[in-house]
Amino acid sequence: MKSLKAFTFIALLAFVFILSACSSDSEAGGEGDGEGENASEDTVKLTMGSWRTEDKESYQKVIDKFQEENPNIEVEFKPSKNTEYNTILNTALKSGEGPDIIHLRPYAPGIELADNGYLEPLDDLEGLDKFPESSLAASKGSDGKQYGVPLNISTTQIFYNKKIFEELNLEEPKTWEEFMQINKTLKEEGYTPISLGTKEGWLLSLAHGMIGPAHYGANEFVDNITAGETSFTSDKFVNSIKAMDELKPYLPKNYEGLGMEDIRTMFFTGDSAMFPMGSWEIEVLREMNPDLELDFFPMPSAVGKEPTITTWVDGSYAINANSEHKEAAKKFLQFMTTEEFGKMFTEEFKMISAIPGIESEDQLVNDLGKAADENSTPYLFLVHFSGGNPSTKTTIETELQGMYLGERTPEQVAEAVQKNAESWYEPLQK
């Protein structure tokens, strides 16, 4: 009995402690805010969230440039770890906090934030009109308003080792048959033709994003499927999965156990000749092996169309709806639409700026940007089908993994993808 009383007492005490801790917290917060407002007459301090921890120095240079023109606005770049970013950001936003300027994941996850009211609409922001509609779509809310300024375009294509190609007298393929012939030759000569592993699912949707369009006929199919006029069980799409299956003999030995680091290593050490990968790897590959003679070719079509580069917007910048300095944040976003920023971005980050017409001094990046301008097709599953739970993108990753392990046929993969898409994508619901 006595111990029960003691326990009640302690529990009560603990409760009071927690309460007092909470209330004093909010008081302190209130005072802090007041100070912030007073200080805002002189300088405004903005925080900027992102998942690009590796770009901290480059961002600092961009910020310094901005502050030359806007000495009253201080910007602090505060990135968090790539794989933790979404969780950290979501939790902060939910409790009414988070950075003033938000690096937005492209398409569904970013748009989800906009739809939930965490972002400030940007429709009156000058400079947005110079972006093509396809880039703006990466951060357009379901209400049709614009919530983000597109930052960079990512592309996927086949990188290849020039030295190996020269040694075997191979040329960039223009048709699917030529591409398969190259695979055969490389294998006969003892090279691993394609550096691709199936241990990490995202590698598979990425590879399909590039190889798929060659078989389903690129943008025509994309238009049809997004309008609900065809389905994933159609021959065109099934063929794109079958093509992935046909590549099996040209993948590395034990491909089912290989992840990103393994296949990257195989490529830059010259074990394998081709690497289906995103543009962001250019810098990494060069750093790992400065002697690597790196080049790329667009994916040749199997149905008589032009070779394509797969593109998407990789990130946008948005304003936190709960920010206290929205005007200052808008100024920074405005700066991000200028050519001055675009030039700095391509030079510092070695990526393709989302601002049209910006040339890079890096030949490879420049060529890639041009090829993407000429004939691009969207990364279908990221751009249009990354919604749903589990998302259609995750579904195709898992199902392709199953196919490479011999547990699924291409037809079954297509069926599972269709079933998942029907569960949430309205145009496909009947």
Add this chain to the structure above:
Amino acid sequence: MQLATDSAKEVKKQKKRNWKRWSIHLFPIPALLIYGLFVVYPLFAALTYSFFDWNGMVRGDFVGLKNFKDLFTLEPFSGYFWNAFGHNILYFVLQMIFQNGLAFALAYIIFKKIRGAEFLKISYFLPRLLSVIVVGFLWKLILNPNYGALNVLLEKIGLGHLQEAWLGDPDTALIAIILVNSWYGLGFGVLIFLAGFQSIPKELMEAGKLDGATGLAMVRRILIPLMIPSIMIMTVLTFIQSFEAFELVYAMQGSQGEPYHSTDTLAVYFYRLAFGGSTGGSTTAVGLGSALAVVLFLFISIFTGLYLKYMQKKQVDM
């Protein structure tokens, strides 16, 4: 007069004793606060979350037990649930055999004071000093199909045909992870069992010897019954740990339970549901995730409780 001061002293003493007794109760407060904030509060938060419909991160309407129903009946969620549940059971069974069985044998050998017992005691415990994440990364390298130590070794000793993509093949991936976990937990098991052996009264064993018990009979008739408390502790700990298995799976295979959901456990599945996949792009299902967390909590606590009760009764019977 003398009596009065005496009684006053007595009262003072009594008061002092009372305060002493009271003050003892103050010491757990910081711990209770932390425990309340980081364990009890989230527990109830998860319970409330599980009764609501969630639209991404935003709480929607109260839906009662719908999330629980969906978890068990709505595809693909129910399929993933039972798949992961089966893996947790396999985790428990194999951990009991490889980790605890081996630990028991090793502890007995050390207890018997064979040569080098001291060295063994330390070396079994060494893996435990590493962080789980480091262990996961280390074994990921060892098991790498192309340049990992295991496959290279197999090649060198002429068993190249046994080479496998250990972590990429659904048939071997989960077992590989469980074996790594057993390797990691072995030292802890040895420690617990060794302590158990050492607490067995010498007289009992001597009496057994006088009665002619030797070798196996000694182990079966005297050592094992007296080791029940240690075995009980290890079983419960292994059970809880098996059903909470997350870090090592996450470190070695990521949050999708790859390849092809063959290494999915309930905790990994929970993480994926509640916080989204680590490779980006997946939306979150806070309601379903919370429901899963509640189910997991109830399952572990009910089974642990029943088991402890059963074993205590058995112990009393003996």
